[in-house]
Amino acid sequence: MKILTVSDFIESCLYKDFDSELFKDIEVILSCGDLSPEYLSFISSRINAPLYYVKGNHDIRYIDKAPNGCIDIDSKLIRFKKLKIAGFEGSRWYNGNPIQYTESQMKKKIMKMWPRLWWNRGVDIVITHAPPRYIGDAEDPCHRGFKSFHPLIDRFSPQYFIHGHIHARFNKPSERIRIVKNTRVINTVGYFILEIDEK
Structure with missing residues (x-):
């Protein structure tokens, strides 16, 4: 299965210079935040695949104008074919705007999901906007990751933990990926195409 993941940067090959050949056979799109609702609506319509998203700390516009045809999965567990996908929006609290969370607030969000994850x-x-703490994050207040993501990884061992928020450019796809126990943590800033075997 081919999965397109996006966040933070508008990529011309996905917008004004859309390249259908590059994105053929994409079955689902996952957005990790800080992208305009118009961009997400465009991608979903041109690729003709379901798009699931979490909001980033700059996605305040979504409150009044959510992306057309796209599904917010913050604090939800959804199924796409045989895949179980969960999402957590937002960044660390740094100036009090919406879609920011303290460490304790994020921990509460995760703990509310814990029974559902266990039952399933x-x-x-897992898609998030912010990364796990110390896994490719930064030290300024806005770009620190969440420590509370680590117990989630430790307990449930997702195959993939995909985030945005940390702006970086990569020379090759492997530079985006960090291994944490049995989980591949992927920074999808811009876009990334993930190919996985269906179980």
Whole structure:
């Protein structure tokens, strides 16, 4: 299965210079935040695949104008074919605007999901805006990751933990990926195409 993941940067090959050949056979799209609702609506319509998203700390516009035809999965566990996918929006609290969370607030969000994850025997993919703490994050207040993501990874061992928020450019796809126990943590800033075997 081919999965397109996006966040933070508008990529011309996905917008004004849309390249259908590059994105053929994409079955589902996952957005990790800080992208305009118009961009997400465009991608979903041109690729003709379901798009699931979490909001980033700059996605305040979504409150009044959510992306057309796209599904917010913050604090939810959904199924796409055989995949179980969960999402958590937002960044660390740094100036009091919406879609920011303290460490304790994020921990509460995760703990509310814990029974659902346990009942469904875990999760295959977690999408977030912020990364786990110390896994490719930064030290300024806005870009620190969440420590509370680590117990989620430790307990449920998702195959993939996909985030945005940390702006970086990568020379090759492997530079985006960090291994944490049995989980591949992927920074999807811009876009990334993930190919996985269906169980």
